[in-house]
Amino acid sequence: MxxxxxxxxxxxxxxxxxxxxxxxxxxxxxxxxxxxxxxxxxxxxxxxxxxxxxxxxxxxSRPDVSGLFRDVGDAGGLERAAWELWEAITRGRQQRPIRILFQVLSLAPTQPNRYAALAADAVRVMVEPLVPVYRGLGFDELEARSRASLLISGLRGLCLDRIVTGDEERIEAAAGVLIRAATTTENRKP
Missing domain, CATH: 1.10.10.60 (Homeodomain-like)
Incomplete structure (x- = not known):
C-alpha cells in the first residue's frame, strides 16, 4: 500500500x-x-x-535552473549550462512540461487575478539563480540581472517559437546566437 x-x-x-x-x-x-x-x-x-x-x-515541471548553473565559475561553464538548459526544454525531460509554463505566462495578461502572481513567480525562480553567477563573472548588479533575464527569457521565447513553428534549424541557430551573446564576458563594465 x-x-x-x-x-x-x-x-x-x-x-x-x-x-x-x-x-x-x-x-x-x-x-x-x-x-x-x-x-x-x-x-x-x-x-x-x-x-x-x-x-x-x-x-x-520547470527546469532546475539552480542545479544547472550551480557550479558555473567562468564564461565557458555558463555557456555549457545554458546549452544544457536549452537541451532540457527542447529535447529533454522538460520538453512537454514547459508547455504548462507557456500557458500560465500567456494567461497572465488577460486573467491577472488568477495567473499574474503565479507567472511572475515562475519567471523569478528561473532568473534569480543566474544573477549571482553573472555577478561572480564580474558584472554589476543591473548587468547581472539584465543578462540573466536575456538568457532565460530569450531561451524560453525561442522554445515557444520552436513549438509553434516547428522550424528547428532556424531556432537552433538563433539559440546559439543568443547563448553566445548572453554568456560572453568581453563587454562587462570594469
Whole structure:
C-alpha cells in the first residue's frame, strides 16, 4: 500500500502530464480527475484547490535552473549550462512540461487575478539563480540581472517559437546566437 506522499507525488506527475497535453485555460478538476483515475475530492484533498494544483504542476515541471548553473565559475561553464538548459526544454525531460509554463505566462495578461502572481513567480525562480553567477563573472548588479533575464527569457521565447513553428534549424541557430551573446564576458563594465 502506498503512503499519502507517494499517492500525492503520483497524482502530481499525472497532473503535469495531463496539463502539458490538455492545457489549463479550461481546466475543470472533475473531468481531469476522471482521466487521472481519481476523483475531484481526492485532488482537492491532496492539493487544496485548482490554482494550488496548477502552481505545484508548474513548480514540478520547470527546469532546475539552480542545479544547472550551480557550479558555473567562468564564461565557458555558463555557456555549457545554458546549452544544457536549452537541451532540457527542447529535447529533454522538460520538453512537454514547459508547455504548462507557456500557458500560465500567456494567461497572465488577460486573467491577472488568477495567473499574474503565479507567472511572475515562475519567471523569478528561473532568473534569480543566474544573477549571482553573472555577478561572480564580474558584472554589476543591473548587468547581472539584465543578462540573466536575456538568457532565460530569450531561451524560453525561442522554445515557444520552436513549438509553434516547428522550424528547428532556424531556432537552433538563433539559440546559439543568443547563448553566445548572453554568456560572453568581453563587454562587462570594469
Amino acid at each position: 502506498s503512503s499519502r506522499g507517494d499517492k500525492r507525488a503520483e497524482l502530481l506527475r499525472k497532473a503535469v502530464d495531463h496539463l502539458a497535453a490538455h492545457g489549463i485555460a479550461d481546466l475543470s478538476l472533475a473531468p481531469m480527475a476522471e482521466k487521472l483515475g481519481t476523483s475531484k475530492r481526492m485532488l482537492l484533498y491532496y492539493f487544496g484547490s485548482r490554482d494550488a494544483l496548477i502552481a505545484e504542476a508548474i513548480a514540478a
